[in-house]
Amino acid sequence: MKKFLIAGLGNIGPKYENTRHNIGFKVLDYIAKHEDLSWETVKLGDITTLKKKGRTFIMLKPSTYMNLSGKAVKYWMEKENISVENLLVVTDDLNLSFGTFRIKTQGSSGGHNGLKDIQATLGNGKYPRFRFGISDEFSKGRQVDYVLGEWTAAEESELIERLEKAKQAVESYGLAGANNTMNAFNGK
Known part of the structure; x- marks a missing residue:
């Protein structure tokens, strides 16, 4: 059985739960909910496993905070x-x-601190x-407030469809391979 590690990046705690920076956690939570999976708190994060068509997707939400994601x-x-070819970092x-x-x-x-730490590690x-666009709709000097800010009502309503599409992309990565997944989902 082929195994994949799907690492969704985010920050732990209720303060960050619904922020743009936590889209990696949100994508994995969406998959887990729709596949009726439970999270287990283990060393350096929360883990759940999805088995699909002969593939095992080990999904990780690191508990190391975004800037130290590489360790987990x-x-x-x-x-x-x-x-490394069977790793997919969602951010x-x-x-x-x-x-x-x-x-x-x-x-x-x-410039993403979570990706910088993974690269260094x-x-x-x-x-x-797997980069999930959150746009750059913030005024100069307000980047941190924006990424750590909560979704707008308009974004929230669109997120439902985008999360379903993200679930399909993650599954495609393991089932159809990187190239087919990039062709099917990039820019969409």
Whole structure:
């Protein structure tokens, strides 16, 4: 059975629960809810496992806070013996329009602190990531307030459809492979 580690990035605690920066947690929570899965608090995060069509998706919500995500990702990759090609990091992206997806097999951190830490921990940027657009609708100097801010009512109403699409993209990554998933979901 082929195994994948799906790491949704976010910050722990109710203060951050519904913020834009926590879209990685939100995507994984959506998948877990719709697949009737339960989370278990374990070393360095919360874990649940989805089995689908001969694939195992180990979903991780790190408890290390966003800026130290690499420690949890590396630990679970090693513990579950998962290669970097079977990792998928789900995170927010300010440079993409709200709800737009960009899945890549490698790249830069783009200034994202969670991705910077994963890159530093793994020793390079050659790991797959799924960026979920949160847009850049903030005034100069207000970036931190924006990413740590809660979704607007308009965004909330659109999130339902986007989360379902994100669930499909994560499953496609494991079932159809990175290239097919990028072709089917990037820019959508």
